[in-house]
Amino acid sequence: MKRAFPILAVLTALFLAYALYEALIVAPTDALQGDVYRIIYYHVPSAWTAFLLFFINFIASVQYLADAKPSTQRAAKWIVIAIGIVGAVAPFIPQVRQQLPAGLYPSSVATTVLAIPVFYLLIGKFFPGQNLDVLAVTTAEVGVVFCTIVLVTGPIWARPVWGIWWAPGDIRLTSTLVLWLIYVSYLVLRRFSDSAQTQKLAAVLAVFGALDVPLVYFSIWFFRTQHPQPVIGGGGSMDPRMLHVLLISWLAFLCFAFLVCWSRFRLEKLRREVEEAYALESLAGAEDGARQAGATSLPLNRSPR
Amino acid sequence: MKSFWSITLATLTKDIRLEWRSKDALNAMLFFSLLVVVIFVFSFDPLAEESRHIVGGLVWVAFLFAAVVALNQTWARELRNQVLDAYRVSPASANALFLAKVLGNFIFVSLLEALMTPLFIIFYNLRALGPAWQLIPIGLLGTWALVVNGTFFAAMSLRTRSRELMLPLLLFPVSIPAVLGMVAGTTSILTGENPAHFWIVLLLTYDVVFTTACLGLFETVLQAE
Incomplete structure (x- = not known):
């Protein structure tokens, strides 16, 4: 595993360079926006990566909370499987199909919903116990970095194209900003909380954040329909060559995110191991000290100074 | 073992009695939001027409900040004399305690709003152009939204360093x-331009x-x- 890391790092660097070459040289220039549009090859892949990481964080947090008791663990598993089945079937029912917004295919909705049980079961299999929490920290931190890239590159593009840095009423901008704020507060909580139950509190906050995002989305959706804003049209089609470059770019970003997550995951595991070793050592020291002093037999007593 | 609601009621009356005798949270909230109102009055000097568009934001920002003052005290009070630890080991339902705290905060913040709203009306010369009675459901539901999450996050931030700073960051x-x-x-009711049903x-x-x-x-x- 350790030997694979440098190899993967070199491959990712090459892949990112290739994606940059494709984005700057190979991809055709946009007819309306000119070369400014090329920033989407960094903007959009970062956004997708950030959302994926936040999604993994949410799943890991839910599973961490559910795993506290065997009964909730089993219940959560069945609920998730039920969500997957209902979500895979429901979009194809004609009545539900009519409710879907234009341009959204039932198959794409079904695949998205199916991702929930698939991720839930896979993450539960590969990250048992405390690893779930380590995964949650890792994905939240890396996700915030990618989300920051999105929020910085967005206005850089918007200024020449829309004429404004920021469209306050826009649905995607505001939802992303709120998501970023929630995850920053998640990291702040982790930083400021030093009790042994930080993991649990952080997982609870992640669940609250995930409940919040759809509400933000709907409120802004209504807000915008009342007050039209200069925003990019939703239904525009993309040149297949551009889409090709975009997907290559996304793959390169995913490799990069995976690499960063991997090293952060290992770092966090090591940090916890060190912490545990220190705790054990001080515990053993206290025991010895207590025995020497002939004091109480309580193992947690402080060693005499 | 007492029933759920009798525990809720007992905790709620205890909190109200404590607050009635000390008036710590309520006085702090009232004076704080009064200061916010005065600062807003100095900063913005709008015409009646403009004020309809901005006052919705000002009112709720003032209430939000004031509510944080009260919410911070909710659980800190229980830490003295290890009341919270006693509660933790008792067989009483945790949700009974939570509900009592939320109801208590809801009463305090609603009281604050009832006292501060006339001030806003006086300072900004307000008159609603839309159906004014709809402000009542918006006020009640909005206060509940602030208070329920605020009480929850206040309990969460108990375990952190610099507790009082943490609550607004989470909330x-x-x-x-x-x-x-x-x-x-609130804005759509004050201006009377759009129906407020969606927001309710x-x-x-x-x-x-x-x-x-x-x-x-x-x-x-x-x-x-």
């Missing part, structure tokens, strides 16, 4: 849709979703030590 990001609902709903439904949804989530997860947070 504000999650409250954004609720604040948007309150502000936009949004606040109701927010309240239902987060009250359920809080009740489902509060025990985890209370036992976390």
Whole structure:
């Protein structure tokens, strides 16, 4: 595993360079926006990566909370499987199909919903116990970095194209900003909380954040329909060559995110191991000290100074 | 073992009695929001027409800040003499305690709003152009939204360093849709340009979703030590 890391790092660097070459040289220039549009090859892949990481964080947090008791663990598993089945079937029912917004295919909705049980079961299999929490920290931190890239590159593009840095009423901008704020507060909580139950509190906050995002989305959706804003049209089609470059770019970003997550995951595991070793050592020291002093037999007593 | 509601009622009356005797939280909140109002009056000197568009935001920002003052005290009070630890080991339901705290805060913050709203009306020369009675559901649902999450996050921030600083950092990001609902709903009633129904439904949804989530997860947070 350790030997694979440098190899993967070199491959990712090459892949990112290739994606940059494709984005700057190979991809055709946009007819309306000119070369400014090329920033989407960094903007959009970062956004997708950030959302994926936040999604993994949410799943890991839910599973961490559910795993506290065997009964909730089993219940959560069945609920998730039920969500997957209902979500895979429901979009194809004609009545539900009519409710879907234009341009959204039932198959794409079904695949998205199916991702929930698939991720839930896979993450539960590969990250048992405390690893779930380590995964949650890792994905939240890396996700915030990618989300920051999105929020910085967005206005850089918007200024020449829309004429404004920021469209306050826009649905995607505001939802992303709120998501970023929630995850920053998640990291702040982790930083400021030093009790042994930080993991649990952080997982609870992640669940609250995930409940919040759809509400933000709907409120802004209504807000915008009342007050039209200069925003990019939703239904525009993309040149297949551009889409090709975009997907290559996304793959390169995913490799990069995976690499960063991997090293952060290992770092966090090591940090916890060190912490545990220190705790054990001080515990053993206290025991010895207590025995020497002939004091109480309580193992947690402080060693005499 | 006492029933759920009798525990809630007992805790609630205890909190109200404590507050009645000390008036710590209420006085602090009132004076704080009075200061906010005065500062807003100095900063903006709008015409009656303009003020209709901005006052929704000002009112709710003042209430939000004032509510944080009260929410910070909710659990800190229970830490003295290890009341919270006693509660933790007792067989009483955690949600009974939570509900009592939420109801207590709801009463305090509603009282504050009832006292401060006339001041806003006087300072900004307000008269609603839309159906003014709809401000009541928006006020009640909005206050509940702030208080239910605020009480929950205040319990969460008990375990952190610099507790009082932590609460707004946790509460504000999650409250954004609720604040948007309150502000936009109030503005649309004051200006009478749009119906406020959507915002009332949004606040109701927010309240239902987060009250359920809080009740489902509060025990985890209370036992976390």
